[in-house]
Structures are given as C-alpha cells and as structure tokens.
Amino acid sequence: MLDKILFYFFAGVAVASAVLMVTRRNVVHSAIFLITALLATAGIFLQLRAEFLFIVQIILYVGGIMVLFIFVIMLVNLDVALQQIQFARQKWVALLVALALAGQVGLMFWSSRKMPGQGLPVLTAAAAEHLPANSEEVAKSLFGSYLLPFEIASVLLLVAMIGAVVMAKKRT
Amino acid sequence: MMNALQATNEFLRLYWAPLLCGVAVVAILPLIAGYIVLVERKIMADMQARLGPMRVGPHGLLQPIADAVKLLIKEDIIPDNADKLVFWLAPVLSVGAALLSLAGLAIGPAFQIAQDINIGILFVVGISAMGIFGIVLGGWASNSHYSLMGALRSSAQLVSYETAAGMALVSALLLTGTLNIKSIVEAQSKEGIWFVLLAPVAFFTYLVASIAETNRAPFDLPEAESELVAGYMTEFSGFRWSLYFLAEYTNMIVVASVATTLFLGGWLRPFASVPWLNFLDFAPPVLIMAIAAYCMLRVPKQPTRVQQLFMLAVAGLCFVTALVLAVPVVLPIIKPSVREAVAPFYAGIHGGFWFIFKVSVYIYLFMWLRFTLPRYRFDQLMRLGWHFLIPLSIINVLLVGVALIVGAYFHLQGWGLLLVTTPAAILALLAAFFILAIEKGHDARQDQTATSDFYVG
Numbered sequence: 001m002l003d004k005i006l007f008y009f010f011a012g013v014a015v016a017s018a019v020l021m022v023t024r025r026n027v028v029h030s031a032i033f034l035i036t037a038l039l040a041t042a043g044i045f046l047q048l049r050a051e052f053l054f055i056v057q058i059i060l061y062v063g064g065i066m067v068l069f070i071f072v073i074m075l076v077n078l079d080v081a082l083q084q085i086q087f088a089r090q091k092w093v094a095l096l097v098a099l100a101l102a103g104q105v106g107l108m109f110w111s112s113r114k115m116p117g118q119g120l121p122v123l124t125a126a127a128a129e130h131l132p133a134n135s136e137e138v139a140k141s142l143f144g145s146y147l148l149p150f151e152i153a154s155v156l157l158l159v160a161m162i163g164a165v166v167m168a169k170k171r172t
Numbered sequence: 173m174m175n176a177l178q179a180t181n182e183f184l185r186l187y188w189a190p191l192l193c194g195v196a197v198v199a200i201l202p203l204i205a206g207y208i209v210l211v212e213r214k215i216m217a218d219m220q221a222r223l224g225p226m227r228v229g230p231h232g233l234l235q236p237i238a239d240a241v242k243l244l245i246k247e248d249i250i251p252d253n254a255d256k257l258v259f260w261l262a263p264v265l266s267v268g269a270a271l272l273s274l275a276g277l278a279i280g281p282a283f284q285i286a287q288d289i290n291i292g293i294l295f296v297v298g299i300s301a302m303g304i305f306g307i308v309l310g311g312w313a314s315n316s317h318y319s320l321m322g323a324l325r326s327s328a329q330l331v332s333y334e335t336a337a338g339m340a341l342v343s344a345l346l347l348t349g350t351l352n353i354k355s356i357v358e359a360q361s362k363e364g365i366w367f368v369l370l371a372p373v374a375f376f377t378y379l380v381a382s383i384a385e386t387n388r389a390p391f392d393l394p395e396a397e398s399e400l401v402a403g404y405m406t407e408f409s410g411f412r413w414s415l416y417f418l419a420e421y422t423n424m425i426v427v428a429s430v431a432t433t434l435f436l437g438g439w440l441r442p443f444a445s446v447p448w449l450n451f452l453d454f455a456p457p458v459l460i461m462a463i464a465a466y467c468m469l470r471v472p473k474q475p476t477r478v479q480q481l482f483m484l485a486v487a488g489l490c491f492v493t494a495l496v497l498a499v500p501v502v503l504p505i506i507k508p509s510v511r512e513a514v515a516p517f518y519a520g521i522h523g524g525f526w527f528i529f530k531v532s533v534y535i536y537l538f539m540w541l542r543f544t545l546p547r548y549r550f551d552q553l554m555r556l557g558w559h560f561l562i563p564l565s566i567i568n569v570l571l572v573g574v575a576l577i578v579g580a581y582f583h584l585q586g587w588g589l590l591l592v593t594t595p596a597a598i599l600a601l602l603a604a605f606f607i608l609a610i611e612k613g614h615d616a617r618q619d620q621t622a623t624s625d626f627y628v629g
Contacts, residue, residue, distance in 0.1 A: 028255075029258075032261075052291055054291075055294045055295055056294075059294070165559065165563060
C-alpha cells in the first residue's frame with residue numbers, strides 16, 4: 001500500500017516537473033524542475049531497493065546540474081531569452097516523433113498482454129528483505145562480466161580529470 | 173490478535189521510530205548549532221585575548237537563545253526584484269539537505285536514524301552536497317551582483333573540492349571494503365587501528381577539502397566580507413539568513429562526523445582493543461565530573477543571584493551526565509554478574525560520548541584554522557584544489573591500493589599494515605613536495621603577468 005502511494009507520488013512528481021521543465025520560460029526555473037524530475041526518479045530507484053543507483057543518480061546530477069546552472073547564468077541572457085519564441089517551429093516533426101514513441105510503447109503493452117513472456121517482462125514481487133547487498137552486487141557485475149567496458153570508461157573519466165588539471169595549469 | 177499486535181509493532185518500529193528521531197534531531201539541532209556558534213565566539217575571543225560574550229547568562233551561556241529570539245523577530249526583507257519563490261526555497265533547500273544527511277550518521281552502535289543503509293557514507297556525502305543548490309539558487313534569486321558572485325564562487329569551490337574529498341574517501345574505503353557506516357567502524361575495531369594512521373594523507377586531503385566544502389575560513393570566499401559584502405547571503409535577513417547559518421553549522425557537524433567515522437574510529441574508545449588501557453573507560457565520567465566541580469567553584473564568583481543559580485544548574489547537569497556515564501563502568505566492578513546486561517548500555521552511552529568528543533575536536537580544528545590563517549585569494553584557492561589536492565589525492569589512492577595489495581600478499585593485519593601503508597604515505601608526501609616544487613616555478617613566472625578571472629575573482 002505504502003509502496004504504491006510512494007510510487008505514484010514519485011512518478012507524478014517526475015512527470016509533472018518534466019512537463020514544467022519544458023514549458024517554463026525562465027531557464028533557471030527549468031533547471032530547478034529538471035533537478036526535481038531527476039530527484040523523483042532517484043526516489044523511484046530507492047523504492048525499487050536500488051540504493052546504489054539512487055545515490056549515484058543524486059551525486060552525479062548534483063554536480064552535473066551545478067555546471068548547467070553556471071552555464072545558464074553565464075551564457076544565457078535572461079532578458080533577451082524571455083522575448084524570444086519559446087519553442088522551435090517543428091510541430092509536425094515533433095508530432096511524428098511523439099506518435100512513433102507512443103506507438104512503440106503501446107505495442108510493448110499490447111504484446112505483453114497478448115503473449116506473456118514477450119514485450120514487457122512480467123515482474124514477480126521480490127521479497128525485499130532478502131535482496132543481496134546492493135552496492136556489492138553492482139560491484140560484482142561491474143568487475144566481473146563488464147570489466148573491460150568499466151575500465152575503459154574509468155580511464156576515459158580519469159583522462160578527462162587529468163586533462164582539466166593540465167588545462168588549468170597551462171598559462172599564457 | 174497476536175499477529176495484529178506484531179504488525180502494529182513492526183509498523184511503529186519501521187515508520188514511527190525514525191520519524192520521531194527525525195523530529196527530535198530537527199528540533200534539537202538549531203540549539204546545538206547555536207551553542208557551536210557560542211563556543212566559536214568564545215574560542216575566537218580566547219585566541220584574541222578577549223572574553224567574548226559575557227552578559228547573557230554566566231559566561232554568555234544564554235547568548236544563543238537571545239540570538240535566536242532576535243533572529244526570529246527581526247524583519248524579513250525580500251528584495252523587490254528578487255525571484256520570490258526561489259528566494260523562499262533556497263535557504264530551506266540548504267537546511268533540508270544538511271539535516272537529511274544527518275539521518276545516515278551513526279553516533280553509536282545503536283544510534284542511527286536510517287538503520288544500516290547499504291550505501292551509508294555515500295548517502296551522507298551525496299545528500300549533503302545537495303545543499304549547494306540552496307546557496308547557488310539563493311545567490312541567483314537575490315538579483316544582486318555580490319550574491320551572484322558568491323554563489324558562483326561557491327559552486328566552483330564545491331565542484332573542485334568534492335573531487336579531492338571523494339578521492340580521500342576512496343582511499344579510506346579501500347581499507348574497509350564497505351560503504352555501510354557501522355561496518356566501517358566495526359572494521360576499525362577489528363583491525364585495532366584507526367584509519368587515520370593507515371591513510372594519513374587521505375585524512376589530510378579530506379580535512380582541507382571539507383573546510384573548503386563547508387565554506388569556512390580560510391576558504392570562505394563565497395562570503396568574503398571584504399570583497400562581496402556577505403556573498404550569497406547579502407540580501408537575506410532575519411530568519412532566512414539564520415537558516416543559511418544553521419545549514420553551515422549542520423554541514424560542519426556532518427563533515428566532522430564523516431571524518432570521525434572513516435578516519436577516527438567512530439564511536440570506538442581510543443585504544444579500544446588494548447586491554448591494559450581499559451581504565452580509559454573512566455575518562456568520560458571523570459572528565460565531566462571535573463567540569464561539574466569547576467562550575468561549582470565558579471558559583472560564588474558570579475555577579476548576580478540569577479547567574480549563580482544558572483551556574484549551579486550547569487554544574488548539576490554535568491554532575492548528572494557524569495553519573496549516567498559512570499553507571500555502566502562502575503556497576504560491573506561492584507557486581508560482576510551484571511556485566512553482560514550492562515554491555516549494550518555501555519556501548520550506547522560511551523560510544524555516543526566518544527563520537528561527540530571526536531566530532532568536537534575536529535570542529536575545534538576548523539575554528540583554530542579559521543582564526544589563525546588569512547583568507548585565500550580565489551585564484552589561489554582554485555590552484556590549491558586543482559593543482560595540488562586533486563593530483564595528491566589521485567596519487568594517494570594509487571599508493572594506498574598498491575600498499576593494500578602488498579599487505580594482503582604478506583597477510584598483514586592491524587598494526588602490521590603500517591609496514592606497507594607508511595611507505596605509501598611517505599611516497600605520497602614526496603609526491604606532494606614534488607607538486608609544490610613545480611607550482612613554485614609556475615608562481616614565479618605567473619606573478620609577473622598576474623591576471624584575475626573575470627567572473628569569479
């Protein structure tokens with residue numbers, strides 16, 4: 001019962017703030033609604049007992065949105081932005097893409113109704129108390145089956161970080 | 173019937189106990205923060221050979237309450253051109269994040285609001301980092317140049333130093349192999365050594381980075397009064413302003429608690445695994461009894477009747493605390509059969525004492541640094557972060573990792589691990605000096621063409 005209430009709460013907040021993010025005129029307000037949507041998603045992760053994903057979502061997006069804020073404040077002239085048209089005039093393309101997406105989702109629902117086992121996986125309720133420790137499980141799969149991609153990604157990020165230090169060190 | 177009772181019990185334990193604890197924390201924390209401010213003012217006064225607040229209550233002991241009343245009844249001004257909603261939201265966000273991160277901390281083996289969360293330390297660090305939104309949004313919403321600059325500085329500072337702090341945490345977490353706060357402390361009790369000895373460089377990095385993250389002097393650039401009036405808080409007044417302060421002091425408690433948990437053995441007594449030092453168990457009650465006695469001695473010297481009574485009350489409070497602390501260590505001596513029954517009681521109370529003691533020492537260190545070091549310039553701050561702390565912390569993670577692998581190869585444990593981690597620390601220090609030497613060369617060249625960053629300096 002509580003699970004359901006929480007799920008609909010988080011899902012509602014996520015969808016509502018995603019819509020608000022697109023429709024707000026003020027870019028900073030959009031950024032605030034973006035972080036709200038991401039936090040609500042984190043809440044859903046937590047509800048699924050994916051604690052590790054929950055905190056990673058928060059930590060990564062706090063840093064990420066922080067930088068976005070700075071870009072917004074530094075690069076966007078709010079007074080000018082308020083007078084410009086808000087949406088690009090691509091109504092027909094947008095409609096087409098939206099319809100395609102809706103069709104896809106609908107197809108998935110339909111096929112899972114029609115033939116169980118296909119389309120959406122049928123979830124059996126997991127006994128929450130007996131889930132294995134979350135971060136350990138993530139670590140096991142990262143360092144087990146996905147070792148190479150993980151290492152490549154880590155080296156890439158490390159290179160980016162060292163690159164930032166080198167760029168900062170460079171003086172004219 | 174029995175089942176329904178059990179279900180109700182379970183429901184209460186799962187939902188109401190944490191809720192009550194949460195409400196208690198939210199209610200008590202402003203008081204604690206107020207008293208930390210008083211202690212800070214007293215320490216500042218001491219270091220500057222003054223007395224500090226003396227008027228309200230004996231030795232200014234009621235000053236925080238007077239301050240709180242003043243802040244509550246002060247006029248709350250919202251600037252005309254401010255973004256009202258965001259202006260309202262920002263301080264609340266800051267405080268909310270800071271208070272929420274407290275939920276993950278464990279003050280003793282039993283005192284934890286969010287019991288045994290698997291991601292423990294990440295939860296605390298991640299949620300408390302959310303508080304930065306309050307600062308940036310507040311600075312932006314004020315619609316003032318000083319506020320905006322303070323906010324930008326603050327976010328740049330957080331993004332830079334969070335990396336170094338994270339790397340320092342990684343070095344310490346390598347030693348435990350778990351994120352769970354309780355398991356981290358238990359690992360230190362099992363090894364019989366605090367991780368500050370095994371990873372001293374990581375502790376140092378975390379210390380510096382945590383000062384920068386909490387925007388404390390000498391890294392308080394976001395609120396540097398000589399440059400930015402009050403930085404992001406310039407336009408805030410009254411209770412909103414004090415919410416920012418509450419957030420800052422709560423964050424101090426949070427970073428101090430994280431450092432205590434990871435590096436200083438959490439709620440463990442110093443040398444908890446050395447049997448002949450067990451007499452240290454008597455230290456907490458004796459210490460607090462000594463404070464009570466000192467307060468009693470000061471009673472006749474108080475100028476007014478009310479202040480004398482108040483001093484007496486303080487002495488009484490200390491006395492009762494000392495008695496409570498003494499019960500679990502004295503009882504087993506009188507009556508050895510109750511040793512087992514008293515053990516959890518002892519672990520809870522004494523654990524809490526040692527945890528709070530260590531956190532206080534760490535916060536004292538913060539204040540000491542604040543009153544002795546001059547403020548950095550913003551470009552110096554960024555340079556220290558990116559050119560010194562981040563490289564040092566990355567190198568340290570590598571060295572600690574290698575040391576642990578070598579240690580595992582030779583089956584070293586506990587104090588034996590020092591054999592491999594000390595050389596690693598020395599190597600990291602050498603690397604630090606090497607980095608500093610390079611920096612010096614750069615500085616000499618840079619001073620001739622000193623430029624400052626447009627937006628932040």
